[in-house]
Amino acid sequence: AFRRSEITEDLYEALEESLILSDVSVETATLLVDRLRERVRREGIKDVEAAYDVLQHLVAELLAEHVRPLPPPTRPPVVVVVVGVNGVGKTTTIAKLAALLKRQRHSVVMVAADTFRAAAIEQLELWGQRIGVDVVRHQMGADPAAVVFDAIQSACARKVDYVIIDTAGRLHTKHNLMEELRKIDRVAQRALGHTVDETLLVLDATTGQNALVQAREFAQAVNLTGLVLTKLDGTAKGGNVLSIAAEIPISIRYVGTGERPEDFAPFDPQRFARELLP
């Protein structure tokens, strides 16, 4: 916390620094501090602690409208496609989500549609065994869209509540890989008879300003509806989601706080704001 006794320009600069150090973009940090300045002036705030609380409030406010749980299985299967760049935690997040949904008494199936990366299918299969959830898979090198089509058809027949689809990590700069993602989306739609219920972007909290670029690019390729922020158990604060929330109509669903299935929780803006400005 801050040890200054009164609200000076120094304090505003320190708060802006704190936000930027948490990976909030310069633009969003400036916006937040300007809003704080305005509130301090308008409400005649004299106390540093109070100003601090207001800033936390402003951060939580920015995120509040972006919090919404996953859709319920009113017309099963709810199909969730999980996407994102390499190594952010997609596969692990899928296992966590599947475990959570299973605890809530839903039927769940995971789909190994990363048919490219070394031992990606085995990784998801091991998770499936560990948490007691079935995994649909083909062989390595198979067309991911074919795996998806297959899995959705079978889930429709078996009336499974949730189908969670793992895809290969891909950089948004790779045109052919983004095309592949569009194809997966189209094929899923064809198998389902309607658009996919949820496309979940997984973001690493340690990522800096490229996170906004990732969100923008993935939102261009597919209809992004949700976001999961992982690795918040490190020292990175994930401030990169603020600019995303300000720009893209997306719900921040969950946070990942470790490598075990239980290290997973619904996104809480108040808590996030508190952790952002310790």
Next chain:
Amino acid sequence: SLSEKLQNLFQQLGRKGRLTEADVTEAVRQIRLALLEADVNYRVVKEFIARIKEQAVGEEVLSGLNAAQHVVKIVRDELQALLGDNGGPLANAPKPPTAYLVVGLQGGGKTTTCGKLAAHLRKGGHRPLLVATDVARPAAIQQLQVVGEAVKTPVFQLGTRVSPVDIVRAALAHAREQGFTHLIVDTAGRLHVDDVLMDEVVAVRDAVAPQEILLVLDAMTGQDAVNVAEQFNARLEISGFILTKLDGDTRGGAALSIRSVTGKPIRFLGVGEKYDALETFHADRLTSRIIG
């Protein structure tokens, strides 16, 4: 680009003469913004622009365009000097086998990079052995085995019920008796703030006495890069960094942050998922990328 922004800024400077403090202040603000947007650490930026300011004030310029060029050159030169060189080729032990320890946060690209290092060593006529010490991540050993096959390199593993320290000791003995020249030790991803796992990797280092301890870091890492670099370096005394996923469009400012807080060189850059996608670090290319 920064260059264009500075040109617009100095357009009013139609006269020639020396750059004043006032001339430089706004330029420095643009430079600061560009570096923060590139993920360079806030405090590293602060020190950096103080030096730029020092060098830019009093510079003799011929025109507005010339002023912009001067300032950009000062920034480039300073950035390139700070990034430094790549620390030379990978070190070798006085007698084989040489061990390289590959460490870093979860998902940074260690396992893939181990494959790239194996391919790199084989090209140099060496006989590397990959060592699987990630006993935590599901199918990590299988992943390294698939990698090993792709780069025609054997993988030493003792399953997931043996400790990393015991695995690496056995690997060392195996390498000696089988005549492998290099051990590439892949480790589990870990947080710099996880004491148990940091203690574990220190123990692995002590068991294998590596010639290189390479911290693999995702190039899109933001402000947190300094914390990670500082902690890993403090506990392990790393010999350098490998920055991965530079085939993306992240500016890579983390490179400046990690080099400046540890003084350790960036050795290689990962530029793709294939095993030949490893480049030796060169400051000039990364400099252009960071400046944007």
